[in-house]
Amino acid sequence: MVKWKWLRGYLGIVLGTVITALALNMFLIPNKVAAGGTSGLATVLHHTFGLPVGLTMLAMDIPMFLLSIKLLGARFGVNTLLGAGVLALTIDLTAAYVPLLTRDLLLNSLYGGVLSGIGMGIVFKFKGTTAGTDLAAAIINKLTGISVGKALLSVDLFVIALAGVVFGSAELALYGIISLFITTQIIDLVQEGPSAAKAFFIMSRSSKEVADAIMDELGRGVTLLAGRGGYTQADGEIVFCVVSTREVSQIKELVYRIDRQAFVIVADAHEVLGEGFQSPR
The missing domain is CATH 3.30.70.120 (Alpha-Beta Plaits)
Structure with a gap:
Protein backbone atom coordinates (compact mmCIF):
# COMPACT_ATOMS: atom_id res chain seq x y z
CA MET A 1 0.00 0.00 0.00
CA VAL A 2 2.84 2.37 0.93
CA LYS A 3 4.70 1.51 -2.28
CA TRP A 4 1.58 2.19 -4.36
CA LYS A 5 1.17 5.56 -2.62
CA TRP A 6 4.74 6.52 -3.48
CA LEU A 7 4.34 5.28 -7.06
CA ARG A 8 1.13 7.26 -7.46
CA GLY A 9 2.95 10.33 -6.18
CA TYR A 10 5.76 9.96 -8.69
CA LEU A 11 3.33 9.34 -11.56
CA GLY A 12 1.43 12.47 -10.53
CA ILE A 13 4.62 14.53 -10.60
CA VAL A 14 5.51 13.21 -14.05
CA LEU A 15 2.01 13.95 -15.38
CA GLY A 16 2.11 17.48 -14.00
CA THR A 17 5.53 18.25 -15.45
CA VAL A 18 4.57 16.94 -18.88
CA ILE A 19 1.47 19.18 -18.91
CA THR A 20 3.61 22.15 -17.87
CA ALA A 21 6.15 21.42 -20.61
CA LEU A 22 3.40 21.29 -23.23
CA ALA A 23 2.06 24.63 -22.02
CA LEU A 24 5.48 26.22 -22.38
CA ASN A 25 6.16 24.79 -25.84
CA MET A 26 2.68 25.33 -27.27
CA PHE A 27 1.93 28.82 -25.98
CA LEU A 28 4.63 30.67 -24.04
CA ILE A 29 8.19 30.04 -25.25
CA PRO A 30 7.62 30.52 -29.02
CA ASN A 31 5.83 33.83 -28.38
CA LYS A 32 8.38 35.23 -25.88
CA VAL A 33 5.84 35.26 -23.06
CA ALA A 34 8.07 34.87 -19.99
CA ALA A 35 5.63 34.17 -17.17
CA GLY A 36 8.21 34.17 -14.40
CA GLY A 37 10.32 31.38 -12.95
CA THR A 38 13.38 29.68 -14.38
CA SER A 39 11.28 28.97 -17.46
CA GLY A 40 10.95 32.72 -17.97
CA LEU A 41 14.68 33.27 -17.56
CA ALA A 42 15.41 30.33 -19.86
CA THR A 43 12.99 31.77 -22.44
CA VAL A 44 14.93 35.05 -22.41
CA LEU A 45 18.26 33.22 -22.82
CA HIS A 46 16.81 31.02 -25.55
CA HIS A 47 15.68 33.94 -27.70
CA THR A 48 18.83 35.95 -26.95
CA PHE A 49 21.57 33.31 -27.26
CA GLY A 50 19.80 30.28 -28.75
CA LEU A 51 20.29 28.12 -25.63
CA PRO A 52 17.97 25.12 -25.18
CA VAL A 53 15.26 26.02 -22.68
CA GLY A 54 15.12 22.69 -20.85
CA LEU A 55 18.83 22.27 -20.19
CA THR A 56 19.15 25.93 -19.22
CA MET A 57 16.39 25.51 -16.67
CA LEU A 58 18.01 22.39 -15.27
CA ALA A 59 21.35 24.18 -14.86
CA MET A 60 19.68 27.02 -12.97
CA ASP A 61 17.69 24.59 -10.84
CA ILE A 62 20.69 22.76 -9.33
CA PRO A 63 21.20 25.27 -6.47
CA MET A 64 17.48 25.13 -5.65
CA PHE A 65 17.63 21.34 -5.68
CA LEU A 66 20.44 21.33 -3.11
CA LEU A 67 18.49 23.80 -0.98
CA SER A 68 15.38 21.64 -1.10
CA ILE A 69 17.26 18.65 0.32
CA LYS A 70 18.51 20.76 3.22
CA LEU A 71 15.23 22.50 4.10
CA LEU A 72 12.49 20.13 2.97
CA GLY A 73 14.05 16.70 3.36
CA ALA A 74 15.55 14.00 1.18
CA ARG A 75 12.25 12.78 -0.24
CA PHE A 76 11.28 16.28 -1.31
CA GLY A 77 14.70 16.50 -2.94
CA VAL A 78 14.01 13.31 -4.92
CA ASN A 79 10.64 14.70 -6.00
CA THR A 80 12.34 17.94 -7.03
CA LEU A 81 14.95 16.11 -9.10
CA LEU A 82 12.24 14.05 -10.77
CA GLY A 83 10.09 17.08 -11.58
CA ALA A 84 12.93 19.28 -12.79
CA GLY A 85 14.50 16.48 -14.85
CA VAL A 86 11.30 15.37 -16.56
CA LEU A 87 10.31 18.98 -17.27
CA ALA A 88 13.68 19.83 -18.82
CA LEU A 89 13.77 16.69 -20.97
CA THR A 90 10.15 17.03 -22.08
CA ILE A 91 10.60 20.67 -23.09
CA ASP A 92 13.68 20.00 -25.22
CA LEU A 93 12.51 16.68 -26.70
CA THR A 94 9.04 17.89 -27.71
CA ALA A 95 9.87 21.45 -28.79
CA ALA A 96 10.21 20.50 -32.46
CA TYR A 97 7.01 18.44 -32.53
CA VAL A 98 4.51 20.49 -30.53
CA PRO A 99 2.27 22.56 -32.84
CA LEU A 100 2.07 26.34 -32.51
CA LEU A 101 -1.69 26.90 -32.31
CA THR A 102 -1.83 30.70 -32.49
CA ARG A 103 0.31 33.83 -32.61
CA ASP A 104 -2.26 35.87 -30.70
CA LEU A 105 -0.46 36.98 -27.53
CA LEU A 106 -3.62 37.20 -25.45
CA LEU A 107 -4.71 33.66 -26.34
CA ASN A 108 -1.22 32.34 -25.68
CA SER A 109 -1.10 34.07 -22.30
CA LEU A 110 -4.53 32.77 -21.29
CA TYR A 111 -4.18 29.17 -22.43
CA GLY A 112 -0.52 28.96 -21.44
CA GLY A 113 -1.41 30.22 -17.97
CA VAL A 114 -4.28 27.77 -17.53
CA LEU A 115 -2.32 24.75 -18.74
CA SER A 116 0.78 25.69 -16.72
CA GLY A 117 -1.36 26.16 -13.62
CA ILE A 118 -2.95 22.75 -14.06
CA GLY A 119 0.44 21.09 -14.53
CA MET A 120 2.19 22.78 -11.61
CA GLY A 121 -0.87 22.39 -9.41
CA ILE A 122 -0.75 18.63 -9.97
CA VAL A 123 2.98 18.60 -9.18
CA PHE A 124 2.48 20.51 -5.92
CA LYS A 125 -0.50 18.35 -4.99
CA PHE A 126 1.74 15.28 -5.08
CA LYS A 127 4.36 17.03 -2.90
CA GLY A 128 6.76 17.68 -5.73
CA THR A 129 8.08 20.73 -7.53
CA THR A 130 9.75 21.60 -10.81
CA ALA A 131 12.40 23.55 -8.85
CA GLY A 132 13.23 27.16 -9.68
CA THR A 133 10.99 29.85 -8.23
CA ASP A 134 8.12 27.42 -7.71
CA LEU A 135 10.44 25.55 -5.31
CA ALA A 136 11.08 28.87 -3.58
CA ALA A 137 7.31 29.26 -3.35
CA ALA A 138 7.00 25.80 -1.79
CA ILE A 139 9.64 26.76 0.79
CA ILE A 140 7.81 30.01 1.58
CA ASN A 141 4.56 28.06 1.90
CA LYS A 142 6.20 25.67 4.37
CA LEU A 143 7.73 28.44 6.48
CA THR A 144 4.93 31.01 6.46
CA GLY A 145 1.72 29.26 5.42
CA ILE A 146 1.21 31.66 2.50
CA SER A 147 -0.48 29.85 -0.37
CA VAL A 148 1.87 28.50 -3.03
CA GLY A 149 0.13 30.50 -5.75
CA LYS A 150 0.53 33.86 -3.99
CA ALA A 151 4.13 33.15 -3.04
CA LEU A 152 4.89 32.23 -6.63
CA LEU A 153 3.29 35.46 -7.86
CA SER A 154 5.47 37.69 -5.67
CA VAL A 155 8.70 35.86 -6.54
CA ASP A 156 8.09 35.80 -10.29
CA LEU A 157 7.21 39.46 -10.88
CA PHE A 158 10.90 40.33 -10.98
CA VAL A 159 11.54 37.76 -13.71
CA ILE A 160 8.72 39.19 -15.84
CA ALA A 161 10.07 42.73 -15.46
CA LEU A 162 13.54 41.56 -16.48
CA ALA A 163 12.13 39.83 -19.57
CA GLY A 164 10.30 43.01 -20.55
CA VAL A 165 13.53 44.98 -20.37
CA VAL A 166 15.58 42.42 -22.33
CA PHE A 167 12.95 41.99 -25.05
CA GLY A 168 12.39 45.74 -25.10
CA SER A 169 8.63 45.28 -24.89
CA ALA A 170 6.42 46.43 -22.06
CA GLU A 171 3.55 44.69 -23.88
CA LEU A 172 5.23 41.28 -23.56
CA ALA A 173 5.77 41.93 -19.85
CA LEU A 174 2.08 42.78 -19.43
CA TYR A 175 1.06 39.56 -21.17
CA GLY A 176 3.51 37.70 -18.94
CA ILE A 177 1.77 39.14 -15.87
CA ILE A 178 -1.60 37.98 -17.21
CA SER A 179 -0.27 34.47 -17.76
CA LEU A 180 1.38 34.38 -14.32
CA PHE A 181 -1.76 35.59 -12.55
CA ILE A 182 -3.87 32.92 -14.22
CA THR A 183 -1.26 30.26 -13.40
CA THR A 184 -1.26 31.14 -9.70
CA GLN A 185 -5.06 31.05 -9.50
CA ILE A 186 -5.23 27.68 -11.23
CA ILE A 187 -2.49 26.26 -8.97
CA ASP A 188 -4.52 27.12 -5.88
CA LEU A 189 -7.70 25.79 -7.50
CA VAL A 190 -6.07 22.45 -8.37
CA GLN A 191 -4.63 22.07 -4.85
CA GLU A 192 -7.63 23.25 -2.85
CA GLY A 193 -10.40 22.25 -5.23
CA PRO A 194 -13.45 24.35 -6.10
CA SER A 195 -15.63 25.55 -3.27
CA ALA A 196 -17.83 22.51 -2.70
Missing part, protein backbone atom coordinates in the same frame (compact mmCIF):
# COMPACT_ATOMS: atom_id res chain seq x y z
CA ALA A 197 -19.34 23.52 0.64
CA LYS A 198 -20.03 26.48 2.90
CA ALA A 199 -18.94 26.98 6.50
CA PHE A 200 -21.37 28.85 8.75
CA PHE A 201 -20.49 30.72 11.94
CA ILE A 202 -23.74 31.70 13.63
CA MET A 203 -23.85 34.02 16.65
CA SER A 204 -27.27 33.98 18.23
CA ARG A 205 -28.89 34.34 21.64
CA SER A 206 -30.84 31.23 20.66
CA SER A 207 -27.79 29.16 19.76
CA LYS A 208 -29.17 25.95 21.30
CA GLU A 209 -32.42 26.21 19.31
CA VAL A 210 -30.50 27.01 16.10
CA ALA A 211 -28.16 24.06 16.61
CA ASP A 212 -31.05 21.67 17.31
CA ALA A 213 -32.93 22.87 14.23
CA ILE A 214 -29.89 22.36 11.97
CA MET A 215 -29.42 18.83 13.27
CA ASP A 216 -33.12 17.91 13.14
CA GLU A 217 -34.18 19.59 9.87
CA LEU A 218 -31.00 19.41 7.77
CA GLY A 219 -29.38 16.39 9.36
CA ARG A 220 -26.06 18.22 9.63
CA GLY A 221 -23.73 18.05 12.59
CA VAL A 222 -22.87 21.22 14.48
CA THR A 223 -20.18 22.34 16.90
CA LEU A 224 -20.86 24.83 19.69
CA LEU A 225 -17.89 27.11 20.25
CA ALA A 226 -17.49 29.19 23.40
CA GLY A 227 -17.49 32.93 22.69
CA ARG A 228 -17.57 36.28 24.45
CA GLY A 229 -18.78 39.63 23.16
CA GLY A 230 -15.96 42.15 22.91
CA TYR A 231 -18.17 45.09 23.89
CA THR A 232 -20.72 43.49 26.19
CA GLN A 233 -18.34 40.89 27.66
CA ALA A 234 -21.35 38.57 27.68
CA ASP A 235 -20.60 34.85 27.35
CA GLY A 236 -22.33 32.94 24.57
CA GLU A 237 -22.04 30.11 22.08
CA ILE A 238 -21.17 30.22 18.38
CA VAL A 239 -22.80 27.61 16.19
CA PHE A 240 -20.38 26.23 13.62
CA CYS A 241 -21.45 23.90 10.82
CA VAL A 242 -20.59 22.97 7.25
CA VAL A 243 -23.27 22.39 4.62
CA SER A 244 -23.40 21.77 0.89
CA THR A 245 -23.92 24.75 -1.40
CA ARG A 246 -27.49 23.68 -2.17
CA GLU A 247 -28.33 23.92 1.55
CA VAL A 248 -27.17 27.52 1.98
CA SER A 249 -30.59 29.12 1.49
CA GLN A 250 -32.20 26.52 3.76
CA ILE A 251 -29.88 27.19 6.66
CA LYS A 252 -30.27 30.98 6.31
CA GLU A 253 -34.04 30.65 6.38
CA LEU A 254 -33.82 28.32 9.37
CA VAL A 255 -31.55 30.67 11.38
CA TYR A 256 -33.57 33.82 10.77
CA ARG A 257 -36.82 32.03 11.47
CA ILE A 258 -35.55 31.42 14.98
CA ASP A 259 -33.57 34.63 15.56
CA ARG A 260 -33.97 37.68 13.34
CA GLN A 261 -31.03 39.34 15.12
CA ALA A 262 -28.56 36.51 14.49
CA PHE A 263 -25.14 37.44 13.14
CA VAL A 264 -24.07 34.98 10.42
CA ILE A 265 -20.74 34.55 8.61
CA VAL A 266 -20.62 32.33 5.52
CA ALA A 267 -17.23 31.18 4.18
CA ASP A 268 -16.10 28.93 1.35
CA ALA A 269 -14.95 25.47 2.40
CA HIS A 270 -12.75 24.11 -0.38
CA GLU A 271 -12.17 20.59 0.87
CA VAL A 272 -14.36 18.93 3.49
CA LEU A 273 -13.43 15.45 4.69
CA GLY A 274 -15.51 13.29 6.96
CA GLU A 275 -19.08 12.27 7.66
CA GLY A 276 -21.57 13.54 5.09
CA PHE A 277 -18.85 14.81 2.76
CA GLN A 278 -15.77 13.47 0.96
CA SER A 279 -14.04 10.41 2.40
CA PRO A 280 -10.40 10.89 3.44
CA ARG A 281 -7.92 9.47 0.92
Whole structure:
Protein backbone atom coordinates (compact mmCIF):
# COMPACT_ATOMS: atom_id res chain seq x y z
CA MET A 1 0.00 0.00 0.00
CA VAL A 2 2.84 2.37 0.93
CA LYS A 3 4.70 1.51 -2.28
CA TRP A 4 1.58 2.19 -4.36
CA LYS A 5 1.17 5.56 -2.62
CA TRP A 6 4.74 6.52 -3.48
CA LEU A 7 4.34 5.28 -7.06
CA ARG A 8 1.13 7.26 -7.46
CA GLY A 9 2.95 10.33 -6.18
CA TYR A 10 5.76 9.96 -8.69
CA LEU A 11 3.33 9.34 -11.56
CA GLY A 12 1.43 12.47 -10.53
CA ILE A 13 4.62 14.53 -10.60
CA VAL A 14 5.51 13.21 -14.05
CA LEU A 15 2.01 13.95 -15.38
CA GLY A 16 2.11 17.48 -14.00
CA THR A 17 5.53 18.25 -15.45
CA VAL A 18 4.57 16.94 -18.88
CA ILE A 19 1.47 19.18 -18.91
CA THR A 20 3.61 22.15 -17.87
CA ALA A 21 6.15 21.42 -20.61
CA LEU A 22 3.40 21.29 -23.23
CA ALA A 23 2.06 24.63 -22.02
CA LEU A 24 5.48 26.22 -22.38
CA ASN A 25 6.16 24.79 -25.84
CA MET A 26 2.68 25.33 -27.27
CA PHE A 27 1.93 28.82 -25.98
CA LEU A 28 4.63 30.67 -24.04
CA ILE A 29 8.19 30.04 -25.25
CA PRO A 30 7.62 30.52 -29.02
CA ASN A 31 5.83 33.83 -28.38
CA LYS A 32 8.38 35.23 -25.88
CA VAL A 33 5.84 35.26 -23.06
CA ALA A 34 8.07 34.87 -19.99
CA ALA A 35 5.63 34.17 -17.17
CA GLY A 36 8.21 34.17 -14.40
CA GLY A 37 10.32 31.38 -12.95
CA THR A 38 13.38 29.68 -14.38
CA SER A 39 11.28 28.97 -17.46
CA GLY A 40 10.95 32.72 -17.97
CA LEU A 41 14.68 33.27 -17.56
CA ALA A 42 15.41 30.33 -19.86
CA THR A 43 12.99 31.77 -22.44
CA VAL A 44 14.93 35.05 -22.41
CA LEU A 45 18.26 33.22 -22.82
CA HIS A 46 16.81 31.02 -25.55
CA HIS A 47 15.68 33.94 -27.70
CA THR A 48 18.83 35.95 -26.95
CA PHE A 49 21.57 33.31 -27.26
CA GLY A 50 19.80 30.28 -28.75
CA LEU A 51 20.29 28.12 -25.63
CA PRO A 52 17.97 25.12 -25.18
CA VAL A 53 15.26 26.02 -22.68
CA GLY A 54 15.12 22.69 -20.85
CA LEU A 55 18.83 22.27 -20.19
CA THR A 56 19.15 25.93 -19.22
CA MET A 57 16.39 25.51 -16.67
CA LEU A 58 18.01 22.39 -15.27
CA ALA A 59 21.35 24.18 -14.86
CA MET A 60 19.68 27.02 -12.97
CA ASP A 61 17.69 24.59 -10.84
CA ILE A 62 20.69 22.76 -9.33
CA PRO A 63 21.20 25.27 -6.47
CA MET A 64 17.48 25.13 -5.65
CA PHE A 65 17.63 21.34 -5.68
CA LEU A 66 20.44 21.33 -3.11
CA LEU A 67 18.49 23.80 -0.98
CA SER A 68 15.38 21.64 -1.10
CA ILE A 69 17.26 18.65 0.32
CA LYS A 70 18.51 20.76 3.22
CA LEU A 71 15.23 22.50 4.10
CA LEU A 72 12.49 20.13 2.97
CA GLY A 73 14.05 16.70 3.36
CA ALA A 74 15.55 14.00 1.18
CA ARG A 75 12.25 12.78 -0.24
CA PHE A 76 11.28 16.28 -1.31
CA GLY A 77 14.70 16.50 -2.94
CA VAL A 78 14.01 13.31 -4.92
CA ASN A 79 10.64 14.70 -6.00
CA THR A 80 12.34 17.94 -7.03
CA LEU A 81 14.95 16.11 -9.10
CA LEU A 82 12.24 14.05 -10.77
CA GLY A 83 10.09 17.08 -11.58
CA ALA A 84 12.93 19.28 -12.79
CA GLY A 85 14.50 16.48 -14.85
CA VAL A 86 11.30 15.37 -16.56
CA LEU A 87 10.31 18.98 -17.27
CA ALA A 88 13.68 19.83 -18.82
CA LEU A 89 13.77 16.69 -20.97
CA THR A 90 10.15 17.03 -22.08
CA ILE A 91 10.60 20.67 -23.09
CA ASP A 92 13.68 20.00 -25.22
CA LEU A 93 12.51 16.68 -26.70
CA THR A 94 9.04 17.89 -27.71
CA ALA A 95 9.87 21.45 -28.79
CA ALA A 96 10.21 20.50 -32.46
CA TYR A 97 7.01 18.44 -32.53
CA VAL A 98 4.51 20.49 -30.53
CA PRO A 99 2.27 22.56 -32.84
CA LEU A 100 2.07 26.34 -32.51
CA LEU A 101 -1.69 26.90 -32.31
CA THR A 102 -1.83 30.70 -32.49
CA ARG A 103 0.31 33.83 -32.61
CA ASP A 104 -2.26 35.87 -30.70
CA LEU A 105 -0.46 36.98 -27.53
CA LEU A 106 -3.62 37.20 -25.45
CA LEU A 107 -4.71 33.66 -26.34
CA ASN A 108 -1.22 32.34 -25.68
CA SER A 109 -1.10 34.07 -22.30
CA LEU A 110 -4.53 32.77 -21.29
CA TYR A 111 -4.18 29.17 -22.43
CA GLY A 112 -0.52 28.96 -21.44
CA GLY A 113 -1.41 30.22 -17.97
CA VAL A 114 -4.28 27.77 -17.53
CA LEU A 115 -2.32 24.75 -18.74
CA SER A 116 0.78 25.69 -16.72
CA GLY A 117 -1.36 26.16 -13.62
CA ILE A 118 -2.95 22.75 -14.06
CA GLY A 119 0.44 21.09 -14.53
CA MET A 120 2.19 22.78 -11.61
CA GLY A 121 -0.87 22.39 -9.41
CA ILE A 122 -0.75 18.63 -9.97
CA VAL A 123 2.98 18.60 -9.18
CA PHE A 124 2.48 20.51 -5.92
CA LYS A 125 -0.50 18.35 -4.99
CA PHE A 126 1.74 15.28 -5.08
CA LYS A 127 4.36 17.03 -2.90
CA GLY A 128 6.76 17.68 -5.73
CA THR A 129 8.08 20.73 -7.53
CA THR A 130 9.75 21.60 -10.81
CA ALA A 131 12.40 23.55 -8.85
CA GLY A 132 13.23 27.16 -9.68
CA THR A 133 10.99 29.85 -8.23
CA ASP A 134 8.12 27.42 -7.71
CA LEU A 135 10.44 25.55 -5.31
CA ALA A 136 11.08 28.87 -3.58
CA ALA A 137 7.31 29.26 -3.35
CA ALA A 138 7.00 25.80 -1.79
CA ILE A 139 9.64 26.76 0.79
CA ILE A 140 7.81 30.01 1.58
CA ASN A 141 4.56 28.06 1.90
CA LYS A 142 6.20 25.67 4.37
CA LEU A 143 7.73 28.44 6.48
CA THR A 144 4.93 31.01 6.46
CA GLY A 145 1.72 29.26 5.42
CA ILE A 146 1.21 31.66 2.50
CA SER A 147 -0.48 29.85 -0.37
CA VAL A 148 1.87 28.50 -3.03
CA GLY A 149 0.13 30.50 -5.75
CA LYS A 150 0.53 33.86 -3.99
CA ALA A 151 4.13 33.15 -3.04
CA LEU A 152 4.89 32.23 -6.63
CA LEU A 153 3.29 35.46 -7.86
CA SER A 154 5.47 37.69 -5.67
CA VAL A 155 8.70 35.86 -6.54
CA ASP A 156 8.09 35.80 -10.29
CA LEU A 157 7.21 39.46 -10.88
CA PHE A 158 10.90 40.33 -10.98
CA VAL A 159 11.54 37.76 -13.71
CA ILE A 160 8.72 39.19 -15.84
CA ALA A 161 10.07 42.73 -15.46
CA LEU A 162 13.54 41.56 -16.48
CA ALA A 163 12.13 39.83 -19.57
CA GLY A 164 10.30 43.01 -20.55
CA VAL A 165 13.53 44.98 -20.37
CA VAL A 166 15.58 42.42 -22.33
CA PHE A 167 12.95 41.99 -25.05
CA GLY A 168 12.39 45.74 -25.10
CA SER A 169 8.63 45.28 -24.89
CA ALA A 170 6.42 46.43 -22.06
CA GLU A 171 3.55 44.69 -23.88
CA LEU A 172 5.23 41.28 -23.56
CA ALA A 173 5.77 41.93 -19.85
CA LEU A 174 2.08 42.78 -19.43
CA TYR A 175 1.06 39.56 -21.17
CA GLY A 176 3.51 37.70 -18.94
CA ILE A 177 1.77 39.14 -15.87
CA ILE A 178 -1.60 37.98 -17.21
CA SER A 179 -0.27 34.47 -17.76
CA LEU A 180 1.38 34.38 -14.32
CA PHE A 181 -1.76 35.59 -12.55
CA ILE A 182 -3.87 32.92 -14.22
CA THR A 183 -1.26 30.26 -13.40
CA THR A 184 -1.26 31.14 -9.70
CA GLN A 185 -5.06 31.05 -9.50
CA ILE A 186 -5.23 27.68 -11.23
CA ILE A 187 -2.49 26.26 -8.97
CA ASP A 188 -4.52 27.12 -5.88
CA LEU A 189 -7.70 25.79 -7.50
CA VAL A 190 -6.07 22.45 -8.37
CA GLN A 191 -4.63 22.07 -4.85
CA GLU A 192 -7.63 23.25 -2.85
CA GLY A 193 -10.40 22.25 -5.23
CA PRO A 194 -13.45 24.35 -6.10
CA SER A 195 -15.63 25.55 -3.27
CA ALA A 196 -17.83 22.51 -2.70
CA ALA A 197 -19.34 23.52 0.64
CA LYS A 198 -20.03 26.48 2.90
CA ALA A 199 -18.94 26.98 6.50
CA PHE A 200 -21.37 28.85 8.75
CA PHE A 201 -20.49 30.72 11.94
CA ILE A 202 -23.74 31.70 13.63
CA MET A 203 -23.85 34.02 16.65
CA SER A 204 -27.27 33.98 18.23
CA ARG A 205 -28.89 34.34 21.64
CA SER A 206 -30.84 31.23 20.66
CA SER A 207 -27.79 29.16 19.76
CA LYS A 208 -29.17 25.95 21.30
CA GLU A 209 -32.42 26.21 19.31
CA VAL A 210 -30.50 27.01 16.10
CA ALA A 211 -28.16 24.06 16.61
CA ASP A 212 -31.05 21.67 17.31
CA ALA A 213 -32.93 22.87 14.23
CA ILE A 214 -29.89 22.36 11.97
CA MET A 215 -29.42 18.83 13.27
CA ASP A 216 -33.12 17.91 13.14
CA GLU A 217 -34.18 19.59 9.87
CA LEU A 218 -31.00 19.41 7.77
CA GLY A 219 -29.38 16.39 9.36
CA ARG A 220 -26.06 18.22 9.63
CA GLY A 221 -23.73 18.05 12.59
CA VAL A 222 -22.87 21.22 14.48
CA THR A 223 -20.18 22.34 16.90
CA LEU A 224 -20.86 24.83 19.69
CA LEU A 225 -17.89 27.11 20.25
CA ALA A 226 -17.49 29.19 23.40
CA GLY A 227 -17.49 32.93 22.69
CA ARG A 228 -17.57 36.28 24.45
CA GLY A 229 -18.78 39.63 23.16
CA GLY A 230 -15.96 42.15 22.91
CA TYR A 231 -18.17 45.09 23.89
CA THR A 232 -20.72 43.49 26.19
CA GLN A 233 -18.34 40.89 27.66
CA ALA A 234 -21.35 38.57 27.68
CA ASP A 235 -20.60 34.85 27.35
CA GLY A 236 -22.33 32.94 24.57
CA GLU A 237 -22.04 30.11 22.08
CA ILE A 238 -21.17 30.22 18.38
CA VAL A 239 -22.80 27.61 16.19
CA PHE A 240 -20.38 26.23 13.62
CA CYS A 241 -21.45 23.90 10.82
CA VAL A 242 -20.59 22.97 7.25
CA VAL A 243 -23.27 22.39 4.62
CA SER A 244 -23.40 21.77 0.89
CA THR A 245 -23.92 24.75 -1.40
CA ARG A 246 -27.49 23.68 -2.17
CA GLU A 247 -28.33 23.92 1.55
CA VAL A 248 -27.17 27.52 1.98
CA SER A 249 -30.59 29.12 1.49
CA GLN A 250 -32.20 26.52 3.76
CA ILE A 251 -29.88 27.19 6.66
CA LYS A 252 -30.27 30.98 6.31
CA GLU A 253 -34.04 30.65 6.38
CA LEU A 254 -33.82 28.32 9.37
CA VAL A 255 -31.55 30.67 11.38
CA TYR A 256 -33.57 33.82 10.77
CA ARG A 257 -36.82 32.03 11.47
CA ILE A 258 -35.55 31.42 14.98
CA ASP A 259 -33.57 34.63 15.56
CA ARG A 260 -33.97 37.68 13.34
CA GLN A 261 -31.03 39.34 15.12
CA ALA A 262 -28.56 36.51 14.49
CA PHE A 263 -25.14 37.44 13.14
CA VAL A 264 -24.07 34.98 10.42
CA ILE A 265 -20.74 34.55 8.61
CA VAL A 266 -20.62 32.33 5.52
CA ALA A 267 -17.23 31.18 4.18
CA ASP A 268 -16.10 28.93 1.35
CA ALA A 269 -14.95 25.47 2.40
CA HIS A 270 -12.75 24.11 -0.38
CA GLU A 271 -12.17 20.59 0.87
CA VAL A 272 -14.36 18.93 3.49
CA LEU A 273 -13.43 15.45 4.69
CA GLY A 274 -15.51 13.29 6.96
CA GLU A 275 -19.08 12.27 7.66
CA GLY A 276 -21.57 13.54 5.09
CA PHE A 277 -18.85 14.81 2.76
CA GLN A 278 -15.77 13.47 0.96
CA SER A 279 -14.04 10.41 2.40
CA PRO A 280 -10.40 10.89 3.44
CA ARG A 281 -7.92 9.47 0.92
